[in-house]
Amino acid sequence: MVLNVCERNSDDARRPASYSPDQRPVKPTTRILNIQRPSVYREHPGGDIMKAIIFRRAATAAAAALALCVSAAHARDDYPARPLKMIVPFAAGSAADTLSRAVATQLATQLGQAVVVENKAGAGGTIGTMDIARAAPDGYTIGLAAQGTLITNQALYDKPGYDSLKDFTPIAVLADVANVLVVAPESPYTSVGALAQAIKAQPANKFSFSSSGVGTSHHIAGVVLGQYLGKPLMHVAYTGAPQGMVAIMSREVDMGLYNIPAALGLIRGGKLKPLAVTSLQRSPLMPDVPSLNESGMKDFEVTLWFGIIAPAGVPADRVARLHKELNAVMSQPAMRNKLTEQGYDVARTPLAPPTDFTALIRRDLDKWLPVLKTMKGGAQ
Known part of the structure; x- marks a missing residue:
């Protein structure tokens, strides 16, 4: 699932109510960050993006380690894998x-x-x-x-x-x-x-x-x-x-x-x-x-x-x-x-x-x- 997060320019936060758009020296910018996250992200109601990223990286590392273990065991089981x-x-x-x-x-x-x-x-x-x-x-x-x-x-x-x-x-x-x-x-x-x-x-x-x-x-x-x-x-x-x-x-x-x-x-x-x-x-x-x-x-x-x-x-x-x-x-x-x-x-x-x-x-x-x-x- 994709999360769209809007970030506004900090000048908008300081703008008075009567401020006319024509008076702004700089046009406010809006950036859309597309962050791919696993469905488990729903367990983080606070929406802490950094925690989600860390969680995802840890899960990826664990999966890689598991794959290496499986590969090593498979190699042992496959002996001999080449001519003697x-x-x-x-x-x-x-x-x-x-x-x-x-x-x-x-x-x-x-x-x-x-x-x-x-x-x-x-x-x-x-x-x-x-x-x-x-x-x-x-x-x-x-x-x-x-x-x-x-x-x-x-x-x-x-x-x-x-x-x-x-x-x-x-x-x-x-x-x-x-x-x-x-x-x-x-x-x-x-x-x-x-x-x-x-x-x-x-x-x-x-x-x-x-x-x-x-x-x-x-x-x-x-x-x-x-x-x-x-x-x-x-x-x-x-x-x-x-x-x-x-x-x-x-x-x-x-x-x-x-x-x-x-x-x-x-x-x-x-x-x-x-x-x-x-x-x-x-x-x-x-x-x-x-x-x-x-x-x-x-x-x-x-x-x-x-x-x-x-x-x-x-x-x-x-x-x-x-x-x-x-x-x-x-x-x-x-x-x-x-x-x-x-x-x-x-x-x-x-x-x-x-x-x-x-x-x-x-x-x-x-x-x-x-x-x-x-x-x-x-x-x-």
């Missing part, structure tokens, strides 16, 4: 990259937003892992974590650039990969027991094993095996797993402990002879091959796990959303079958909560740091 980035600290085409891309594809479907995989390899995975730690903690950057990046590198590098317990938000462990102890088909050793007996009977470093480099799970497994038997083994590092396994086949070295996905084809082709796996239980891909644990080496376990992490400080509701959708992804039969065929021991669903992932990192640091520090001299 998944940093993989390993080269494209690696086993870790294959796992990451398979998960990213299905996670995008669950979230309704693209999940872009970005490979940042180098320095044993420290480069990409540093980028994960330094990203904004808003839930839009996640990354693949591995036992090597969060555990091994903490011991092998003086300054890896991150603290595994302080700089990340663990979300979920996705899968494990065990190693398999292999020898050449012509090797006289047909069981772990026979091999262990021969190692114990020989001088230290008499038996040799190959690996794809210092600090790899192949290297760690060989060192732990020698410690378990009380006889150090000679480590021979090659440029990659294929070269290391060729050295076993040609009898340049006595044995090796390689990731199941890498060795499976050669085992099935009769090029390598498996004696045992390094997981506590047998691998479903090789059900006839015992574990070292059941072969007399109680509690022997060397596995490599992979999981999804984010920078420290991601809001709890977004961590919960990511965990929920990852659980949905890893529960899909097609996904589980695909990863199992590639040699991964897929995590059971429902996936363990983030607190369990944190506990795993802490436990593995306590378990492996003393062992890993003995290998530090070979790290770059």
Whole structure:
């Protein structure tokens, strides 16, 4: 409603009754003020215009504040509102990259937003892992974590650039990969027991094993095996797993402990002879091959796990959303079958909560740091 208020010139108030209009030096002026006011103005019978204006401004400010609150809540509810980035600290085409891309594809479907995989390899995975730690903690950057990046590198590098317990938000462990102890088909050793007996009977470093480099799970497994038997083994590092396994086949070295996905084809082709796996239980891909644990080496376990992490400080509701959708992804039969065929021991669903992932990192640091520090001299 519009209020018309007339204001007269102050000279009119002082004009005498007999004053003629022709005698006025200045013609009186009349101004009409159009003031838009809400109907609630009727509650102000005194017609106090300033109060009405103040009231209107206060109401406008309150409405704006309410709109901001609603907008913020709506933004939280809409997460994610844009594509996510998944940093993989390993080269494209690696086993870790294959796992990451398979998960990213299905996670995008669950979230309704693209999940872009970005490979940042180098320095044993420290480069990409540093980028994960330094990203904004808003839930839009996640990354693949591995036992090597969060555990091994903490011991092998003086300054890896991150603290595994302080700089990340663990979300979920996705899968494990065990190693398999292999020898050449012509090797006289047909069981772990026979091999262990021969190692114990020989001088230290008499038996040799190959690996794809210092600090790899192949290297760690060989060192732990020698410690378990009380006889150090000679480590021979090659440029990659294929070269290391060729050295076993040609009898340049006595044995090796390689990731199941890498060795499976050669085992099935009769090029390598498996004696045992390094997981506590047998691998479903090789059900006839015992574990070292059941072969007399109680509690022997060397596995490599992979999981999804984010920078420290991601809001709890977004961590919960990511965990929920990852659980949905890893529960899909097609996904589980695909990863199992590639040699991964897929995590059971429902996936363990983030607190369990944190506990795993802490436990593995306590378990492996003393062992890993003995290998530090070979790290770059």
